[in-house]
Amino acid sequence: MPKKVMFLLDKSDDEKNTLDALRSTLGLSVANHYAYSVVMNHTLGKFDDYNAENLEWIRDMEGEVYSTEQANVDTNTLTATTLEEVGQKLREMDVIVPYGN
Amino acid sequence: MKILNVYRSEPSETTKKLVEIVSEGRDSDSFDLNTDSPDYDALVDKVMAADQTICWW
């Protein structure tokens, strides 16, 4: 049975941590779960084609990638959210993954 | 729904806020992994008793 999974991606000293977590998010989408990520407290450079396609694919699979940082919305079209909204979304999740660090 | 909040390090302000929202109105417990000798037996008991475990950073 599909589950709702949220990856929490907090500030990191290496952008690759976040980008690979998006790959993990996509992996769960492909495995028939509803997979979401939220990028918090850090900004990402402009996605290359690979990561832009991962984002598109996550959305095609009814997932989403949110960010609390407007720069990520502007640069990479992530969906804007607030920390309060993230908390509310977490209440609906079956699985919560504070990723890395 | 019973939530278990596990802390792998000292919780940040972001973590504290999210824990507050996620746990509001729910039965919740916590476990501090950020010690020299965590009691893993006790942690596993809590994980098994919880409906959802969140291992914060």
Added chain:
Amino acid sequence: MANLGIFVTSSKNMAHVMGVTKAAKAKGNDVKVFFTWKGTLLAKDPQFPELCNIAEVAICADSYKKMGYDPENDIPEGLNEKQMSTQAKHGYIIDDCEKYMTL
């Protein structure tokens, strides 16, 4: 008794992975562990083969490669080539395990 799934994304938590796995096994639970991204660095930890003996373990081969290892010719001690896996394994753990942790 339950299936406990552990998703390992950090290279700092081998002691926790071992401690939780041993405690869960001692209480009669099955444990499935999947290592991804920097977590795959722990495949070189001296305790990793012991973990493979007491739990069902797989790692993300793509992550392992990104960490600088050869997933075809340098399979970690304790694993076989089928356990050099993909993110789909994480999906399987979420499907299969009543209890779940991230470390």
